[in-house]
Amino acid sequence: MIRNLLLALGAFMLLALNASAQRVCAAHDVLEQQLLENPLLQEMMEEIERHTEGFINTPEGVHERVQVTIPVVVNVIWNTTAENISDAQIQSQIDVLNADFRALNADRLNTPSIFSNLIADFEINFCLATQDPSGNATTGIRRQSTTRTSFSSNDAMKYTAQGGLDAWDRNKYLNLWVCDLSGTLLGYAQFPGGSAATDGVVCDYLYFGTVGVAAAPFDKGRTATHEVGHWLNLRHIWGDATCGSDLVSDTPTHNTSNGGCPSYPHYSTCSGAPVEMTMNYMDYTDDACMYMFTPGQKARAQALFATGGSRVSLLSSPGCQPPSGGGGCAVASGLNATSIAQTSATLNWGAVSGATSYNLQVKLSSSSTWTTFTGLTGTSSNITGLTANSTYNYQVQTVCGGTSAAYSSAASFTTLASGGGGCTDTYESNNTKNTAKVIPVNTTFTAQIASSSDVDWYKFANTSATRNIKIDLTTLPFDYDIRLYRGTNNSVLASSLNGGTTDETLIYNTNTVSTSYYAKVEGYQGVFSTTQCYTMRVSLSSSAFRTDGSSDGEVEELEIPVVFENVPFGMFPNPASNHITVEVPMDTEADVQVSIFDPSGKATLQQHRVLGKGDNQMSFDVSRLPNGIYFVEVRNGKSLNTRKLVVQN
Ligand SMILES: [Zn+2]
CATH class of the missing domain: 2.60.120.380 (Jelly Rolls)
Structure with a gap:
């Protein structure tokens, strides 16, 4: 009876939340509180900001590509059995992080065309830790029952003494805590520069992963994507102020946060009234309506892993490697696909010492549902019944008698197009x-x-x-x-x-x-x-x-006399910092006007000239334009063509 009553109550509360669901993230509030309590934090964060700016402004830095794999430990703090979420729910969250931070999420294709060139692959991967701080095997999942019925943003879940679990070394792991957060709080994160004991990300158990008890409209794992964004030094896209700055040059200025699923285009009321990037992970929109980061955001995150960056030590963490000395059940590695045909492929992986069998999961990259093959005794499997010209993900789990390792990082392959033959x-x-x-x-x-x-x-x-x-x-x-x-x-x-x-x-x-x-x-x-x-x-x-x-x-x-008609004119460099050159090809001499508009449609720079037959170059000084997205228009009479320009001074 009691159980039924609780279930009924739970269902009612869930409905109540869904009726007025709005993303609430406490990362900024927690930061403001920490700044009040710790005068040194401001200095530390300013130092990180200087390093970030240096990284972004150094050409070598811009081109430095650091592939990062971050070992993750998920600390599940539970009071009810529902809060003790399944391994599958945890894995589904890791899958989402690996998709979103690599721009492999299928819904990125929903990005409107004005932003489609701004979808960034962070080149950051995540693994559930396979080696704990003592060098022993781990699933990367720790579970702790607690008498606390809920937690707030005061960090109690990060301390064993307060009914939570102490963090693993933040220089080697990203700590994720999953617990019941009171009220409508979905999660929060600590920015780089804060205390080691509280470094990491907290998510409510209902808004973590895509399966199990994950609840709409926050059931696509984007709460953790958003919070890990903060952990990687990203600010809310509206800068936590009216028309504030998120310290990124290629995102539009937002008036404030957006909730729900705004229809496109949604115009900012800030200067210039740009179209807001409501689909950015750092807004407050529903999980289904956020699906992209920008290159400017990527640069801030990548700066953390460059020389002198505040999270660079994670690059040398052994957390994703199998423990040395044996005794563990190592995570499978060396995945590769061979004999790829239109409807079949052979999936291979490296043999793991002590393995008694392997489990293999395969799915269409656009799907969230894995098909699982268990009890495979070899190190390869021929998969049939696939769809031609489709990309699949697959991952392998090592089984060692009664225990099993975590699933490997997912690999992918694409079947051949039908009618083709490679x-x-x-x-x-x-x-x-x-x-x-x-x-x-x-x-x-x-x-x-x-x-x-x-x-x-x-x-x-x-x-x-x-x-x-x-x-x-x-x-x-x-x-x-x-x-x-x-x-x-x-x-x-x-x-x-x-x-x-x-x-x-x-x-x-x-x-x-x-x-x-x-x-x-x-x-x-x-x-x-x-x-x-x-x-x-x-x-x-x-x-x-x-x-x-x-x-x-x-x-x-x-x-x-088609002087030009929607002709793609040349323009370089883009992004530009000091000046740009606009190259206009002309079939005949004609009167041409080149204008650079800010997002509000105001012409900030303009040149009006008679251009001769052939290629013409016009130079513009953009060094004094505020950073942002502009539109370059080349006009001849009624013919015009427009291209987007990013100014990054
Ligand atoms: Zn946030």
Whole structure:
């Protein structure tokens, strides 16, 4: 009877919460309290901020790519059995972190086009710890029953003496505490610079992971993504003030937090009325409505792992390695996929000492549900019944008699496209401009970006009879981009940088005849496919190409004076700090106005000139513009084209 009553009460409270569910995160409040209590914290955080700025402003720093794997220990503090959440619920949260911080979450494709070039892969991975601070095997999950019926943001769950669990060494682990947080508090985190004893992230057990007792609308694991964002030195996107700063240059200024699931576009009431990035993980929107970080946020997080960074010691933590000395049941590693076909693949992993069998889980990368194969005695398994041209994730668990290790980090593979048979790239190796391969024009061919460092350079010539250039990329397995160059000039003449697997079409109408046009194809932020080619075609024409959707993209009537029509003009560098050069190709002499608008639509810089036939360059000083996103518009009469510019001074 009592149990039924409790269940009924629990159901009622859940309904009550859902009716007015609003994300509440105490990270900023806790920080303000800590700053009051500890005068040294301000200094420490300012030092971290100086280091972060140095990292962001150093070109080497910007290009320094640190792949980080953070050992995680999940401390479950429970009073009721429901609060003692399952291993599966915990694993589902680790999976979400690994997807969200690698931009592998399927819903990132919901990002509106104005932000789609701003989706960042943090290059930060998470593992449930396999080695505890003493060097012994662990599942990375600690469980502690408590007499406390709930906790607040006063950190009691972080102390064994107060009914919680003491943290593991923050120099080696990210501590996550899962408990019942009172009221509507979903979670909170401690920013870099705070006390070691309380360093980490706290989440309510109802808003952790995607399965078990995880409750909508916070059941997609984004509370932990948001809080780990704070732990990685990210601020709320509205800067915890009206039109405040989040210390990031490529996010728009938000008036305040957004809750629920705002319809797009949602305009800020701050200066310039930019479209707010409500889908950023550092807003307060529902789990289903947040799905991206930006490169500016990534830079702040990556700074922590650069030399002198406050979390750099995690890079040398042994927490994700199997314990030495044996006796443990090590986590499987060495995952790779072979014999990949349209509907099958062989999944392989390394043998683990002491293993009696292995469990294998496979899922479509877009799915949250694993299919589990248990009791595998070998170190490979042939999986059939797969869907062609689809990306799958898989992970392996070592079983040692009665105990088992945590699942390995997930690996992925992509099945072959139907009708295909893999693909061959006859133009490799062409990873640099100097090794660019000469390609035929007006001919369709396939090629492949086969690794994260693979870049494809091509060289071709136009002729005086067919000067205008169009390049199409189709059958893209991932977000590939294309840029056009000429001769020894390393400035981009034109580019096509769509997000997702949208086809790319680059148009460059020009009078310049050259034997050395270069096209560069690369995966956005290192994406690639080991199994699927992309298709490319360079078309040349006597008449100007246009992008209005006409069947072959060509203008038949040569007499129409198309000076330019939606022609992608060149613009570099982008992001810009001191000045930008706008390159405008002209078919004939004409009056052209180039304007740089701030997000409010106000023209901040403008040049009005008569440009001659051929390529024209116009330079703009952007050094005094506030950091942010601007729009560069090139206008000739009624024809205009606009591109986005990021200013980072
Ligand atoms: Zn927060």
